[in-house]
Amino acid sequence: xxxxxxxxxxSTAYLPPRTTERHGITTVPLTVVIGGQAFEEGTExxxxxxxxxxxxxxxxxxxxxxxxxxxxTYRRIAESGATDxxxxxxxxxxxxxxxxxxxxxxxxxxxxxVVDTGMVAMALGFCALxxxxxxxxxxxxxxxxxxxxKRAAGTSAYxxxxxxxxLRRGGRIGAAQALLGSALAVKPLxxxxxxxxxxxEKVRTASKAIARIEEIVAxxxxxxxxxxxxxxxxxxxxxxxxxxxxxxxLPGLADLHLSEVGAVIGAHTGPGLLGVVVSTR
Numbered sequence: 707x708x709x710x711x712x713x714x715x716x717s718t719a720y721l722p723p724r725t726t727e728r729h730g731i732t733t734v735p736l737t738v739v740i741g742g743q744a745f746e747e748g749t750e751x752x753x754x755x756x757x758x759x760x761x762x763x764x765x766x767x768x769x770x771x772x773x774x775x776x777x778x779t780y781r782r783i784a785e786s787g788a789t790d791x792x793x794x795x796x797x798x799x800x801x802x803x804x805x806x807x808x809x810x811x812x813x814x815x816x817x818x819x820v821v822d823t824g825m826v827a828m829a830l831g832f833c834a835l836x837x838x839x840x841x842x843x844x845x846x847x848x849x850x851x852x853x854x855x856k857r858a859a860g861t862s863a864y865x866x867x868x869x870x871x872x873l874r875r876g877g878r879i880g881a882a883q884a885l886l887g888s889a890l891a892v893k894p895l896x897x898x899x900x901x902x903x904x905x906x907e908k909v910r911t912a913s914k915a916i917a918r919i920e921e922i923v924a925x926x927x928x929x930x931x932x933x934x935x936x937x938x939x940x941x942x943x944x945x946x947x948x949x950x951x952x953x954x955x956l957p958g959l960a961d962l963h964l965s966e967v968g969a970v971i972g973a974h975t976g977p978g979l980l981g982v983v984v985s986t987r
Contacts, residue, residue: 711841711850712788714779716771716803717747718796718970719831720937722963729838734779736803737769738969744769747968756969757940757977766973770802776810784815790847791818794834794854797901798822819847821854824901827971828935828963829863832985860986862926863898864906866915868978870894895919916944916980920951923982927956931987935963940977942966948980960987 715721717735726733735746740759745751759766776793783791793811798804804822811818823833833854840853892908893915906922909915923934934952938945949964967979 709789709846710787711790711792711845711847712783712786713834713838713841713850714776714783714791714793714807715830715834716795717968718801718803718826719794719834720827720935720965720968720971721831721834722965725835729835729842731834731838732779732783734771734775734803734807736771736801736970738973739767739769740764745969747970751969753939753966753969753972756972760973760976768801768970768973770806773806773809776807777813780810780814780816780818789816791816792837792841792847792850792854793818793820794823794830794837795821796826796830797824797898799824799901800826800903817847819851821851822901823854823858824898825858825861825863826898827863827937827967827981828965828983829858829861829898829985831935831963832861832933832983833857857985861983862985863981863983864919864922865896865898865903865975865979865981866912866919867894867896867975868912869976871976895922912978916948919980919982920948920955923952923984924955926984927958929957931958931960932956933961933963933983933985933987934959935965935981935983935985937965937967937971937979937981937983939967939972939975939979941980944980948982952982 714732738745793807795804807820811820836857837850837854840850895906897906936949
């Protein structure tokens with residue numbers, strides 16, 4: 707019997723809807739809670755609404771999908787004819803999403819491989835796309851997982867934030883480190899390192915920080931064939947300008963995505979976020 711491998715990811719991958727549709731990728735949403743009211747990321751809350759809530763200092767939290775949400779998704783996919791599922795998610799260091807998927811996979815009607823990619827945003831999205839392309843080519847679940855893991859190993863993510871306060875509130879960065887950044891009036895550059903968000907460098911101004919990200923990405927990409935994603939939250943002009951410079955600067959650029967992050971990541975970074983994902987093909 708021929709195998710049909712289905713790919714699942716979560717809403718923090720920030721893949722464009724047309725891309726998930728084209729590749730048959732199923733997305734399970736995380737939840738954002740603003741002032742006690744819950745919204746599904748991607749369908750029930752806009753990034754504009756989130757940015758306004760953060761600027762007004764309304765209480766904002768996020769939560770993982772429940773195991774039952776994953777269980778329902780896996781059952782629905784199995785009923786549609788899939789014989790195997792590969793479920794790829796954001797770093798377990800940042801969210802309980804992976805753990806919820808693992809719980810649901812135990813009772814799924816077909817085998818489910820759950821993968822902690824150690825990634826987030828389009829760093830996760832590129833992994834999901836690699837797995838989907840492997841499955842489309844007739845690959846097994848193991849081959850789809852290998853494709854995703856290979857992509858993750860060649861992917862880096864760098865972030866600029868106006869303030870570390872939002873990351874501190876969400877427990878994604880230490881209070882002492884956030885306080886130090888504020889006291890020194892520096893603009894922090896961050897990176898995804900071992901599945902965690904950690905410090906990379908500190909610079910004095912936003913313009914120097916963005917220029918430094920450009921330098922780091924150019925060095926990281928070299929002349930290799932790479933995909934790039936430029937993310938932002940309420941900073942389209944800065945993101946567009948950076949994307950334009952990268953298009954002319956990277957000789958191996960294969961594809962470039964420019965997008966605003968969703969509410970879950972935005973809740974932990976705050977308005978002004980600028981991030982770049984560089985992923986070797």
